[in-house]
Amino acid sequence: MTETQPPLTAHRFAMCFSSTPRGARLARRLCGTRLDAWGVPYGSDAHDTVTAVAAELCANAVRHGHVPGRDFHVLLTADPATGTVRIEVSDTLTERQPRLPAATAPDGEGGRGLLLTEALADRWGWSPRAGGGPGKTVWAECTAPCPD
Template identity: 65%
Template sequence: MTSNPPLPVRPLRTNQPRFPWHHFSMRFSSTPRGARLARRPAGERLDAWGVPYGSDTHDTLTLIVAELSASAVRHGHVPGRDFRLRLSAEGTALRVEVTDTRDERIPTLAEPASDDQEDGRGLLLVAALADRWGWYPCADGPGKTVWAVLEVGMP
């Protein structure tokens, strides 16, 4: 009786990037509808980049997009001005950025006032899901960009 030789094991190469460089940017109306609409092209773009629908990574990133977009509409709304969604993928990092045009409201991680409060948990959720997050003021005009990064392990 003969046995099949074991299959070679491919070593993990941690310096090998998973994603080539990708970038996507789009503006949306600073309305609840605009925040809802931002999820769809973000999900489509992630799927096209190799982050399939229904995967944990895809679901996490679209949730981050939804939370940051809703926050831009609720806390960064200036009448007549849009918010911008940017996605990028490079190496093993996927980055979400949402820019609004209101710079006097700084994002902070504050605990909700009570358990029955219906809002105020968006950034807490983003902080729990993302590997890193933060914000920076816009250099080219009023506003701020809130960003989150998710590191994706090698397959």
């Protein structure tokens, strides 16, 4: 008797990036490329939403979670069965925990990344970095239907 396994339905992309603005841009672009390859095409609302959230989380890891000599890690997963894309960005700075700003001056720069993430994502949050290492993981989930 031959056993067959059900097909793998979840997509997964993981990579470490240098904790620099250039690393954040590369992470955003590679997330966009993966989404397109998984059937969430460039220019679609779902693609634009997920890449905007990825850009914000990666930029925050560089700006607020940077530790010299340490990279940040991105994990992007998509589950066609639920139509959910999840992005996780881990940095190595434990002391600065993500929070929404109480108020942002209309003419001030910065401070809007998590507000944008909250507006675009269906859910978001953070947790201590898995595996016992220093730092935290900020995650967001977005609805993004993708075919099998």
